[in-house]
Amino acid sequence: MSDKKLIFVTGNAMKLQEVRAILGQSGIDINSKDLDIPELQGSTQEIAREKCRRAADLLQGPCITEDTALCYEALNGLPGPYIKYFLKECGLDGLNKILAGFENKNAWALCTFAYSAGPGTEPILFEGRTDGKIVPARGQGKFGWNPIFEADGTGKTFAEMSEDEKNAISHRFRALEKLKVHLQSL
Ligand SMILES: O=P(O)(O)OP(=O)(O)OP(=O)(O)OC[C@H]1O[C@@H](n2cnc3c(O)ncnc32)[C@H](O)[C@@H]1O
Numbered sequence: 001m002s003d004k005k006l007i008f009v010t011g012n013a014m015k016l017q018e019v020r021a022i023l024g025q026s027g028i029d030i031n032s033k034d035l036d037i038p039e040l041q042g043s044t045q046e047i048a049r050e051k052c053r054r055a056a057d058l059l060q061g062p063c064i065t066e067d068t069a070l071c072y073e074a075l076n077g078l079p080g081p082y083i084k085y086f087l088k089e090c091g092l093d094g095l096n097k098i099l100a101g102f103e104n105k106n107a108w109a110l111c112t113f114a115y116s117a118g119p120g121t122e123p124i125l126f127e128g129r130t131d132g133k134i135v136p137a138r139g140q141g142k143f144g145w146n147p148i149f150e151a152d153g154t155g156k157t158f159a160e161m162s163e164d165e166k167n168a169i170s171h172r173f174r175a176l177e178k179l180k181v182h183l184q185s186l
């Protein structure tokens with residue numbers, strides 16, 4: 001495995017940057033491919049599995065994909081996997097206002113990596129979760145909903161953290177820890 005480059009199918013340059021930083025010296029080398037893969041409706045697991053299946057079919061080979069959800073406790077986990085569209089249509093301010101009628105601002109960030117060994121195989125999922133709460137935007141807004149997610153126990157939004165600080169506690173880091181173990185066992 002270590003001499004092979006694994007393909008990460010994503011259109012998101014910030015995801016790729018964080019994945020490369022987190023994997024660092026692990027010996028796992030990632031190439032990326034920006035394929036537009038339709039994302040189904042369903043649970044985060046169903047969406048992740050289907051996206052990876054389709055990516056492996058298109059590539060005709062092994063690959064990984066990643067789905068990130070932002071889940072509000074007051075909304076039983078929504079927007080969840082649909083956060084990209086909520087962010088696009090409502091903005092950071094709207095993502096706060098959605099919770100105006102609720103005292104509970106708790107949320108969790110959920111990262112799901114899917115690994116496919118190739119077409120016709122069942123993707124394997126690796127999940128990582130970071131708990132926090134939704135707050136009015138603070139910090140550098142370079143990546144998605146970073147400015148409105150304050151991670152528990154830090155007093156900081158992801159956007160107020162350095163890359164290293166975020167990558168030490170993030171949903172993505174936690175999911176990659178599990179994916180790494182799997183890849184290194186191949
Ligand atoms: O090609 P893919 O990998 O699907 O990339 P995407 O940008 O479409 O990503 P998702 O479908 O997983 O949608 C997740 C949304 O959440 C945003 N996002 C993902 N990870 C994030 C993180 O760690 N911090 C802040 N925002 C994030 C991202 O910009 C999207 O708007």
Ligand SMILES: [Mg+2]
Pocket residue numbers: 039084
């Ligand atoms: Mg996507």
